[in-house]
Amino acid sequence: MSAYRLHCVGESGNAYKVALMLEFCEYEWEPVFVDFFGGETRSAAYRSEINPFGEVPVLEIEGERIAQSGAILTHLAERSGKFGGQDEKQRLAILGWLLFDNHKFTSYYATLRWMVGLMKTGDPAVIDFLTKRALSAFSIVDKHLANRSFLVGDELTIADLSLVGYQYYEEDTGIDHSAFPNIQAWKRRIASLPRWKHPYDLMPRGFKGG
Template sequence: MIDVYSWATPNGHKIHIMLEECGYRLGKDWLAHPIDIGAGDQFKPDFLKISPNNKIPAIVDPNGPDGKPISIFESGAILLYLAAKTGKFLPKSTRAKYDVLQWLMFQMGGLGPMLGQNHHFRTYAPEKIEYAINRYTNEAKRLYGVLDRQLSKHPFIAGKEYSIADIAIFPWTRNWKNQGIEIDEFPHFKKWFEKISARPAVRRGVEVLTNLRKPLTDDKARDLLFGASQYQKRK
């Protein structure tokens, strides 16, 4: 039984989807342990032991590569671990593998951080800063354009086959409306998005822990996520 410490966010959903796509079933093969990031669960000592950067998700697999338990944080690393463990969604050939890995890095280093900043300044920032909103909305449009061009040539993000690149990117694009995106402007992306949305494992994955998530309305939660609490020194 793989223990998943997570929350209903894009990075959390990556792992929920991957586990379900790999044939693992929630409650049978893996458990979802909620880390309520609006309540400060990410700063608790037990969680920091497995996720020193106080971010979700993190996993503990009792059957690691050497037969011993292993804990892993960072969603990209977890995707690579599960792909290696199951032999799924990461090609064996060197060329095809790097086709996938470059798009995984695109998500980890670009798409995720930029869409996160976009969402923050458009939705959560205590004051509306026009420069920041325009900066990150325009960058979001540029990134969707990159995806649209890639998907005009391939059925999936990294080529002919569904991979961890698709699994990593999809959850970050589910909120395209709030990111200031007009999806019809990106027809190839739209076709891909609808195709991925229809996958049964994806549907199951994006429902995990969603019943626990609440709208961000109180000042304490805002401080835990965006304020001084983030910068306290921790042992």
């Protein structure tokens, strides 16, 4: 059994953030498939035994379980001494991006992708709301990346891994990604790094529809 076990499903960009960090840290790890689409995260057993938040990802390290991708990434950065920023100013900037990501950059877009890209359903007013919120968050990140290679400092950090998590999934959400050329260049830059892999090459897929 590997020292690092990631409870995950391939379609989860939040789980992918952690999977990519484990790869970039060159850790030996294994995915533990969660039947997310079969309702496993909503079961009482999952919530009492694996994650009270009822979500993936969960990282198990030597039997201890950590939830929330931002907390896991921060822990792995501290543990490995990699991708955590060079100084206190950078660490604070990274924390700011992790919070922005969880509140605005990932959350609206991931919900939009779930509804439009995967389930192909949803109230048009809700889809409109999510689209506008996602576009607003994308614009902020695209502008920030106009004159830099990575979100914080000159090197890859966990801020990049957190925000880039959903950018490699290809389902049509109605968003025109070519309108965000700096995000596209940043995504390609990260994908060109050694050990980068697509989410579906790292974690087992669970979605049967589509």
